[in-house]
Amino acid sequence: MSEQAGQPRKDLSSAPHSISGERQAEQRKKVRFQDDHFSRFHGYNEQFISKYKEEQSTKISLGIWIRVALFVIVLFILVFNLFGNTVFAQNNIDNNTTAQDTTISNAPPINKPLDFEVPKRYSSEKADFDLLVQELFPVPEDDLDYSDLYESLFQFFIQPLDLNQATRNDLISTFLLSERQIEDFLKHRENYGKLLSIYEIQSIPSWDTNTIERVLPFITITESTIQQDTRSLFERILAEKNKTLLVRYSRTLETQRGYTSDTTGATRYLGSPDRIYTRMRISHLNDFSIGFTLEKDAGEQFIWDSKTNRYGFDFLSAHAVLYNQGKFKAIAIGDYQLQFGQGLIMGAGFAAGKGSETINTVRRSTQGIRPYTSVLETAFQRGAAATYSNGQFDFTGYYSRVGEDGGASSAVIADSLNQGQEGDFISSLIATGFHRTPNEIAKKDNFIRQDAGGNITYRDKQNNLELGATLAYTSYDKTLQRTDRVYNRFEFNGKDNYNFGINYSYAWRNMSFFGEAARSKSGGMGLISGVILSLARPLEMSMLFRKYDRDFHTFYGAAFGEGSRPINEQGFYWGMKYSPSKKWQLAAYYDRFRFPWMRFLVDAPSGGHEYLARLTYRPSRSIQIYGQFRQEVREKNYINDDDTNPSNFNRITPYTRRNYQLNCDYKAEEIVSLRAKVQFSSYEHEAAPTQGYVVVQDVNLDFGKIRFSTRFALFDTDDYENRQYVYEKDVLYYFFIPAYYGRGFRNFYMIQFKAGKKIDIWAKWAYTKYRNQESIGSGLERIDGDLRNDIRIQMRVKF
Numbered sequence: 082m083s084e085q086a087g088q089p090r091k092d093l094s095s096a097p098h099s100i101s102g103e104r105q106a107e108q109r110k111k112v113r114f115q116d117d118h119f120s121r122f123h124g125y126n127e128q129f130i131s132k133y134k135e136e137q138s139t140k141i142s143l144g145i146w147i148r149v150a151l152f153v154i155v156l157f158i159l160v161f162n163l164f165g166n167t168v169f170a171q172n173n174i175d176n177n178t179t180a181q182d183t184t185i186s187n188a189p190p191i192n193k194p195l196d197f198e199v200p201k202r203y204s205s206e207k208a209d210f211d212l213l214v215q216e217l218f219p220v221p222e223d224d225l226d227y228s229d230l231y232e233s234l235f236q237f238f239i240q241p242l243d244l245n246q247a248t249r250n251d252l253i254s255t256f257l258l259s260e261r262q263i264e265d266f267l268k269h270r271e272n273y274g275k276l277l278s279i280y281e282i283q284s285i286p287s288w289d290t291n292t293i294e295r296v297l298p299f300i301t302i303t304e305s306t307i308q309q310d311t312r313s314l315f316e317r318i319l320a321e322k323n324k325t326l327l328v329r330y331s332r333t334l335e336t337q338r339g340y341t342s343d344t345t346g347a348t349r350y351l352g353s354p355d356r357i358y359t360r361m362r363i364s365h366l367n368d369f370s371i372g373f374t375l376e377k378d379a380g381e382q383f384i385w386d387s388k389t390n391r392y393g394f395d396f397l398s399a400h401a402v403l404y405n406q407g408k409f410k411a412i413a414i415g416d417y418q419l420q421f422g423q424g425l426i427m428g429a430g431f432a433a434g435k436g437s438e439t440i441n442t443v444r445r446s447t448q449g450i451r452p453y454t455s456v457l458e459t460a461f462q463r464g465a466a467a468t469y470s471n472g473q474f475d476f477t478g479y480y481s482r483v484g485e486d487g488g489a490s491s492a493v494i495a496d497s498l499n500q501g502q503e504g505d506f507i508s509s510l511i512a513t514g515f516h517r518t519p520n521e522i523a524k525k526d527n528f529i530r531q532d533a534g535g536n537i538t539y540r541d542k543q544n545n546l547e548l549g550a551t552l553a554y555t556s557y558d559k560t561l562q563r564t565d566r567v568y569n570r571f572e573f574n575g576k577d578n579y580n581f582g583i584n585y586s587y588a589w590r591n592m593s594f595f596g597e598a599a600r601s602k603s604g605g606m607g608l609i610s611g612v613i614l615s616l617a618r619p620l621e622m623s624m625l626f627r628k629y630d631r632d633f634h635t636f637y638g639a640a641f642g643e644g645s646r647p648i649n650e651q652g653f654y655w656g657m658k659y660s661p662s663k664k665w666q667l668a669a670y671y672d673r674f675r676f677p678w679m680r681f682l683v684d685a686p687s688g689g690h691e692y693l694a695r696l697t698y699r700p701s702r703s704i705q706i707y708g709q710f711r712q713e714v715r716e717k718n719y720i721n722d723d724d725t726n727p728s729n730f731n732r733i734t735p736y737t738r739r740n741y742q743l744n745c746d747y748k749a750e751e752i753v754s755l756r757a758k759v760q761f762s763s764y765e766h767e768a769a770p771t772q773g774y775v776v777v778q779d780v781n782l783d784f785g786k787i788r789f790s791t792r793f794a795l796f797d798t799d800d801y802e803n804r805q806y807v808y809e810k811d812v813l814y815y816f817f818i819p820a821y822y823g824r825g826f827r828n829f830y831m832i833q834f835k836a837g838k839k840i841d842i843w844a845k846w847a848y849t850k851y852r853n854q855e856s857i858g859s860g861l862e863r864i865d866g867d868l869r870n871d872i873r874i875q876m877r878v879k880f
Contacts, residue, residue: 240323242299244266245302249588253446254446258292262288264615265285282300290663314406321363324879327359327361328357330356330873330874330875333864333869352377354380355377359375359376360454370402372452375393377394378395380518391522400413409469410468411468415453417466417479419479419536422586423584423595425598426582427553438668444595447547447584450467460512464479464480473539479533479535481532482531482532485510486527487511488511505559508562528557529558532554535551546585554579568680571631571649571678579601580634601632607629608626608627611654619661621659626654628650635647651677664698665696665698668695671691675688688716690713690714691711693711706746712740714735714738718732738762751783752784754780757779759775759776760775762803764802771800773804775821789832791828794807796827798822811873826850827847827849831845840878842876842877843874848870851868852867
């Protein structure tokens with residue numbers, strides 16, 4: 082294959098895996114039929130699978146004792162599989178590979194076909210998001226709503242990437258492909274033209290079995306790549322099949338303190354404990370996206386009140402984005418986000434950061450204008466934006482005006498007036514989006530934020546070199562005056578700010594260089610620069626340096642770093658990934674960082690380091706085992722128990738946190754899949770170390786139209802510093818990573834079923850039982866008792 086990859090063949094009829102021109106039309110029909118009906122990687126007999134499902138569906142009960150027996154049986158099977166025994170009957174692989182002849186483009190023949198056939202469309206709903214989350218996402222350290230933070234990544238996954246139209250930046254943004262794999266794909270497409278079938282990816286040299294299985298749910302080849310659609314935009318919107326209405330309901334069954342009569346006046350939740358989420362979207366890849374999003378958080382009122390900017394749902398968002406309209410690459414009206422360079426100035430969407438994917442997640446790519454579909458009520462633009470393409474240049478301009486939440490303390494107002502300052506003041510920017518109490522409602526849309534700016538991007542003809550320049554201006558109608566704290570000394574204060582920056586990326590062979598530099602109105606500078614190397618086929622490496630001044634101010638930056646914002650930090654990151662075979666892979670990184678100025682709860686300049694190592698073993702397609710170790714050392718305040726420190730500053734000392742993980746995934750054919758996980762941690766800070774652990778067992782059953790998932794988790798932690806974060810399977814399009822702390826156990830049961838051809842319903846019930854606790858949570862979220870029940874119901878309608 083490697084000898085033929087350098088140049089296209091002229092005589093296709095002589096190729097053993099090609100098809101003559103007069104048979105292409107007939108073969109395309111055959112491939113489409115296979116694409117729509119062949120939904121399995123393995124070459125099993127379809128009648129065998131159907132019969133097997135029917136037999137199992139009559140035998141498997143949802144009772145607790147039968148599920149326990151199922152655990153034992155599957156674990157027994159797992160032991161035999163590890164020693165090479167075959168449990169389930171399989172067709173002869175040689176027969177399948179001999180009959181496989183599905184590549185119909187100008188690509189070179191597949192000298193050694195893979196032992197599975199690749200469907201044209203593989204639903205992302207069946208993708209293993211659990212493993213994807215564990216690989217791509219950073220180790221959580223805060224109790225955040227990750228479904229909102231990962232919305233942009235998720236939106237990309239539910240609308241697969243068209244390989245025939247994908248650019249280098251599009252491929253980079255998936256975080257799933259190495260630099261060598263991206264380079265090999267682009268060369269393949271350049272040499273042999275557009276792909277006519279998804280089967281053709283098997284002939285790309287570095288796209289092995291594991292890579293194909295990983296990216297398959299998130300790629301596609303649309304019909305427009307073969308025949309251009311000549312319908313008008315309005316006709317395409319009306320005829321679009323990708324029309325979805327999503328309605329989600331969530332609630333905690335126990336009564337929380339905020340809903341009781343124990344709290345009065347300004348501290349009581351005014352609304353019901355129901356959380357309601359609604360989203361409608363009509364979209365077509367690289368053509369258009371139109372939709373709206375509505376949300377009411379738990380505790381918020383469902384009310385129409387123009388004085389407080391509440392119109393039924395507490396949060397309303399809508400967008401209309403058109404792509405490839407003449408020379409306009411994108412036109413957006415409504416809510417949108419912007420992503421340029423490495424995200425130092427404009428970093429919309431998902432920023433993976435540090436995790437067990439040690440290579441691909443250190444860089445970002447220019448995505449330009451993106452529709453905003455999240456329910457985070459800050460850090461987005463509301464107005465209009467457009468990108469105009471002229472040859473090798475793209476020109477983007479935007480304007481936004483939106484209300485933001487903010488509060489002002491009486492002390493800040495008094496100090497500002499004493500200093501002779503005039504006008505309205507705010508002392509904090511509030512990003513929670515909660516409007517449950519009178520105090521929270523009073524801070525809703527308390528000031529107006531306006532944004533304007535633009536970007537110029539140049540790309541060479543080979544799409545290897547990219548140069549860009551970004552200018553961003555932001556103004557508030559009120560003066561931001563933060564509370565007078567030492568760690569706030571260099572934070573932004575005032576009414577307006579601007580940023581100017583330049584970014585670059587250059588791909589040369591199997592190396593990718595990237596970086597961005599920017600300056601804010603204060604004079605502070607931000608710099609990030611890195612390289613990704615594919616040194617050999619089994620070895621990859623990444624290195625990155627960043628330096629963000631203590632007075633560098635950017636409101637939408639999401640560049641790589643230890644902190645949540647690119648400010649007051651400098652560091653160096655090194656990552657590697659070694660894959661000596663298809664079964665084994667070692668990934669590791671080391672990051673050293675320093676904070677030149679004080680931070681919250683750190684009363685002096687500080688620093689630290691962090692490293693991670695993960696070893697993955699995949700003996701077969703149905704089994705994956707990995708072990709992971711991570712250690713973080715950082716400095717923070719240490720307060721003596723006797724509180725004898727006479728100074729106003731605390732002594733800073735390093736703390737050490739260690740995390741250990743052992744995970745085993747097993748998929749027993751098409752019906753049953755198991756995941757067992759053990760996670761342990763220790764924490765030490767000028768005292769005896771404390772510890773915590775969680776043991777998790779997941780079971781997933783797939784009967785076609787009905788799917789069932791359950792988990793049993795047992796946890797025991799000495800303190801909150803040892804809380805354990807484990808991704809939990811949830812309803813479609815919702816990410817949930819709960820924090821296990823204290824002592825107890827957690828169960829959830831979730832069922833998904835089809836109520837018709839166009840209606841899908843999910844229902845989930847989760848309960849957590851704590852030991853030796855009289856209450857759960859704190860403040861207005863506190864629950865009296867040791868039990869918490871949560872339900873979530875979702876319906877999706879395709880129309």
